[in-house]
Amino acid sequence: xxxxxxxxxxxxxxxxxxxxxxxxxxxxxxxxxxxxxxxxxxxxxxxxxxxxxxxxxxxxxxxxxxxxxxxxxxxxxxxxxxxxxxxxxxxxxxxx
Amino acid sequence: xxxxxxxxxxxxxxxxxxxxxxxxxxxxxxxxxxxxxxxxxxxxxxxxxxxxxxxxxxxxxxxxxxxxxxxxxxxxxxxxxxxxxxxxxxxxxxxxxxxxxxxxxxxxxxxxxxxxxxxxxxx
Amino acid sequence: xxxxxxxxxxxxxxxxxxxxxxxxxxxxxxxxxxxxxxxxxxxxxxxxxxxxxxxxxxxxxxxxxxxxxxxxxxxxxxxxxxxxxxxxxxxxxxxxxxxxxxxxxxxxxxxxxxxxxxxxxxxxxxxxxx
Numbered sequence: 001x002x003x004x005x006x007x008x009x010x011x012x013x014x015x016x017x018x019x020x021x022x023x024x025x026x027x028x029x030x031x032x033x034x035x036x037x038x039x040x041x042x043x044x045x046x047x048x049x050x051x052x053x054x055x056x057x058x059x060x061x062x063x064x065x066x067x068x069x070x071x072x073x074x075x076x077x078x079x080x081x082x083x084x085x086x087x088x089x090x091x092x093x094x095x096x
Numbered sequence: 097x098x099x100x101x102x103x104x105x106x107x108x109x110x111x112x113x114x115x116x117x118x119x120x121x122x123x124x125x126x127x128x129x130x131x132x133x134x135x136x137x138x139x140x141x142x143x144x145x146x147x148x149x150x151x152x153x154x155x156x157x158x159x160x161x162x163x164x165x166x167x168x169x170x171x172x173x174x175x176x177x178x179x180x181x182x183x184x185x186x187x188x189x190x191x192x193x194x195x196x197x198x199x200x201x202x203x204x205x206x207x208x209x210x211x212x213x214x215x216x217x218x219x
Numbered sequence: 220x221x222x223x224x225x226x227x228x229x230x231x232x233x234x235x236x237x238x239x240x241x242x243x244x245x246x247x248x249x250x251x252x253x254x255x256x257x258x259x260x261x262x263x264x265x266x267x268x269x270x271x272x273x274x275x276x277x278x279x280x281x282x283x284x285x286x287x288x289x290x291x292x293x294x295x296x297x298x299x300x301x302x303x304x305x306x307x308x309x310x311x312x313x314x315x316x317x318x319x320x321x322x323x324x325x326x327x328x329x330x331x332x333x334x335x336x337x338x339x340x341x342x343x344x345x346x347x348x349x
Binding site: 105121124125134218219 | 225227259260261297299300303330331332334335336338339341344346348
């Protein structure tokens, strides 16, 4: 079980490789530049939704980006949730 | 350092050798882990596979050769490293004689490798 | 749980450093402890006592200093990364005959062994980059 933290936009290799390796039982937390790919109706949100991993979005980064209200397919979480996730997942892999 | 809880580490290496300073830092990290007798595996992915190319004449850049440092991994007990098979293919390196023995992995095997290590570090 | 953090990005650029800081505070708030924060590569710029940031933005150094001074969190800068970025403590400034020490005293300069030690002695190792 891996918690992938994805701080990269949808065009990047980091995004592609994260999606390749994330499997069922993993989580993908979108943060930093990664939040943009969660915008509803976008091609990348479709790709994310198709991942066997659970996808979540860091709320403050989505709000900073001005897109918080455009995200409806994935849960928005706060820092406390981020820590809580890290408690459940023994290992984290940073993509950036 | 206490030996009580040895944790295994996987270092995921994604940068080309001489542009990002992180490339050299990640190699040093792997060597340090090996030198301190921690269980460490290396996975080279994307541009990271380029660090493994032989015959890097980095002295032309005035820099120490990353290939040479990686070639010394077996001296530290790291006999082989893993590489992303798709990255080898992208760069046309599938039969290349790298500086250290490599084990190419497909996606599923890479996912399994991630799940086997206690800690994952991506540089 | 015991956490260690690895910070790869500079406070001047990208999201990683800021996210790491907020995460560190949240970790402590949830009752965990932080064994060490290890700054590597661009992350070592975090320890600058000399960097000046815009006055109308959140202070980027003070939250780390607060973690060190009020919560006993050890902040370590990787020496080889630090040196090449002009980050020197008193001892290094003298050794290299450099004009000034540039590292804030809340930070320690050390080698990668400290990173390995952090990994070996922590339940969770969280990396922040980009």
